[in-house]
Amino acid sequence: MKAMYAVAGVVVVAVLLAVGLGITQEAKEAPDQKAAKDCCPGCGMTMGDMKGGTDMSGRMKEMQTKMKAAGVSEETMKMHMAMMNAPLYLDSPEMLIGQAEALVLTDDQKTRLIGVVKDSRTKAVVVLTDAQRTALGPVPEKPMTMMEVRSEMMKKMAPAMEKAGKGRGVDSAMTK
Secondary structure: OHHHHHHHHHHHHHHHHHHHHHHHHHHHHHHHHHHHHHEOOOOOOEHHHHOOOOOHHHHHHHHHHHHHHHOOOHHHHHHHHHHHHOOOOOOOHHHHHHOHHHHOOOHHHHHHHHHHHHHHHHHHHHHOOHHHHHHHOOOOOOOOOHHHHHHHHHHHHHHHHHHHHOOOOOOHHHHO
């Protein structure tokens, strides 16, 4: 009977030690695991940032510095920033074109919407001063979608993001 109590005592002590070591290890790993879950490994943007809990102008400047270091062109960064800050209306011509498939737009409708976009671009540039037009710089004739801008940036940012994400569950799928 004493042997059975001794074995039970050893088992209880072993379980308590295992639980204690597990809690200690979990406490040591928690900050990194929390960071991996709560932050983008490439830019460090937190869930609070994404929900609007932070002054994003400072965060955007940090992101631009990282993009520049990764080799993202000034033109691409400029386009990215404009897209990030542009007010979007679901019924604007550009957004309607972006929803062409869901709205089942005809070719004629798409052509007419493209014409509206060209007209509005012509009218918009007239509003700018000469200095503002100079600051705007050359505008490519072919428009880019946010996905195209993102894809171009990710090609440059992928190595830095993968390096920053090592050990945090970041894989190359996030950077494509």
